[in-house]
Amino acid sequence: MRTQVAIIGAGPSGLLLGQLLYKAGIDNIIIERQGAQYVLGRIRAGVLEQVAVDLLDECGVGARMHREGLVHEGIELLFKGSRHRIDMHDLTGGKNVTVYGQTEVTHDLMDARKAEGLTTVYDVGDSVTLHDFDSANPRVRYVKDGLAHEIECDFIAGCDGYHGVSRASAPSSALRTYEKVYPFGWLGVLADVPPVSHELIYANTERGFALCSMRSHTRSRYYVQVPLTDHVEQWTDDAFWSELKLRLDPQARESLVTGPSIEKSIAPLRSFVAEPMRFGRLFLAGDAAHIVPPTGAKGLNLAATDVKYLSSALIEHYKDKSSAGIDHYSEKCLRRVWKAERFSWWFTSLMHKFPDTGEFGQKVQEAELDYLVGSRAASTALAENYVGLPL
Numbered sequence: 001m002r003t004q005v006a007i008i009g010a011g012p013s014g015l016l017l018g019q020l021l022y023k024a025g026i027d028n029i030i031i032e033r034q035g036a037q038y039v040l041g042r043i044r045a046g047v048l049e050q051v052a053v054d055l056l057d058e059c060g061v062g063a064r065m066h067r068e069g070l071v072h073e074g075i076e077l078l079f080k081g082s083r084h085r086i087d088m089h090d091l092t093g094g095k096n097v098t099v100y101g102q103t104e105v106t107h108d109l110m111d112a113r114k115a116e117g118l119t120t121v122y123d124v125g126d127s128v129t130l131h132d133f134d135s136a137n138p139r140v141r142y143v144k145d146g147l148a149h150e151i152e153c154d155f156i157a158g159c160d161g162y163h164g165v166s167r168a169s170a171p172s173s174a175l176r177t178y179e180k181v182y183p184f185g186w187l188g189v190l191a192d193v194p195p196v197s198h199e200l201i202y203a204n205t206e207r208g209f210a211l212c213s214m215r216s217h218t219r220s221r222y223y224v225q226v227p228l229t230d231h232v233e234q235w236t237d238d239a240f241w242s243e244l245k246l247r248l249d250p251q252a253r254e255s256l257v258t259g260p261s262i263e264k265s266i267a268p269l270r271s272f273v274a275e276p277m278r279f280g281r282l283f284l285a286g287d288a289a290h291i292v293p294p295t296g297a298k299g300l301n302l303a304a305t306d307v308k309y310l311s312s313a314l315i316e317h318y319k320d321k322s323s324a325g326i327d328h329y330s331e332k333c334l335r336r337v338w339k340a341e342r343f344s345w346w347f348t349s350l351m352h353k354f355p356d357t358g359e360f361g362q363k364v365q366e367a368e369l370d371y372l373v374g375s376r377a378a379s380t381a382l383a384e385n386y387v388g389l390p391l
């Protein structure tokens with residue numbers, strides 16, 4: 001088999017890249033460890049920056065997002081028992097975010113790929129191996145249904161997430177990693193109940209962080225900070241709702257509608273960056289190269305911008321016979337990645353209860369939040385980062 005670009009991973013990065021390349025007439029094959037239903041079953045991101053919305057439009061898959069996505073002009077910060085609105089639209093000169101689940105983005109991209117008749121090889125397990133990406137003729141090998149296959153290609157795009165094979169295949173002498181692990185996780189619940197508020201609520205409380213998010217007017221996504229030692233089985237629905245209520249203001253507590261969970265999971269929080277993001281003809285994109293804690297809602301959006309830079313670089317290579325985009329890919333991505341890493345780390349540090357900082361830490365967070373909501377300059381810095389920095 002031969003293709004121009006072999007893409008490892010059919011998460012949002014891989015599917016988006018495949019679609020952008022296809023639109024530019026560049027042939028690609030996606031190879032995915034899991035089945036399509038498994039990929040769609042992972043409940044993850046919910047907030048899209050304008051950059052991500054524009055990219056989905058560019059791929060021709062934006063119609064349902066514009067119909068069903070919820071445009072949000074602000075967020076609410078809850079601390080010391082009361083809520084304060086950050087008017088992102090006003091503070092950024094008219095920018096918004098769109099609340100539309102990663103599951104739906106993935107669904108729309110998978111449907112488009114299927115409709116165009118493009119090849120995605122699912123269910124290859126851990127069989128993928130990458131070869132000769134330091135030469136002009138890279139190859140990808142995998143096993144499907146007991147049969148060994150080889151793809152010859154011009155480039156390999158490693159879009160296979162944090163646990164993928166691509167970063168692990170890079171020569172360790174050329175790879176530098178930076179990591180911060182946080183001493184807590186997020187317990188998330190998805191439920192078919194109307195959201196408690198029409199905007200997202202980020203809560204700092206003495207019991208720990210909470211987030212009220214949503215997927216639609218009838219489906220809510222809630223999170224509470226939990227110790228890393230907690231197991232999801234310990235948390236009954238009742239226990240979750242009781243804990244969430246304790247972290248809300250009286251009005252939200254009163255109006256919260258509870259119901260059976262349709263998904264419940266605990267995610268650990270991590271900041272991670274691998275440098276560089278290119279090794280010869282192998283490129284890393286999205287979670288394969290970097291992880292942010294979810295507090296700033298940046299993971300999927302960063303993945304989308306990596307893919308924008310990568311598709312532009314590959315299009316430049318094929319159409320203009322120029323290697324400038326390819327040569328600058330890693331540097332361009334990392335400038336943006338580190339800004340999002342900084343923002344996500346800062347917002348996480350501001351909103352969560354840290355086991356080692358005690359009551360002093362809580363008071364300092366409350367003072368910073370008080371300053372933040374009272375200062376237009378500080379609110380603007382939050383709003384600019386939340387809606388997404390320019391490309």
Ligand code: RFL
Pocket residue numbers: 008009010011012013014031032033034039043044045046047048102125126127128159160161162163164165166186188267285286287288294296297298299300301302303
């Ligand atoms: P993914 O989604 O992990 O997809 C990688 C794909 O590669 C496959 N794979 C392999 N395929 C072949 N061979 C191998 N050896 C393979 N190894 C792995 C995997 O099966 C998978 O299908 O990475 P990608 O595409 O880079 O996308 C990144 C996003 O998924 C991630 O950044 C976001 O979900 C992060 N995130 C959020 N991002 C936002 O922008 N806004 C949010 O509101 C937001 N909320 C969140 C989040 C992540 C969360 N969790 C659970 C980590 C909320 C949570 C709770």
Ligand code: PHB
Pocket residue numbers: 044045046047200211213214221294295296297
């Ligand atoms: C979500 O809806 O899952 C979500 C929203 C905002 C975040 C993180 C997750 O910061």
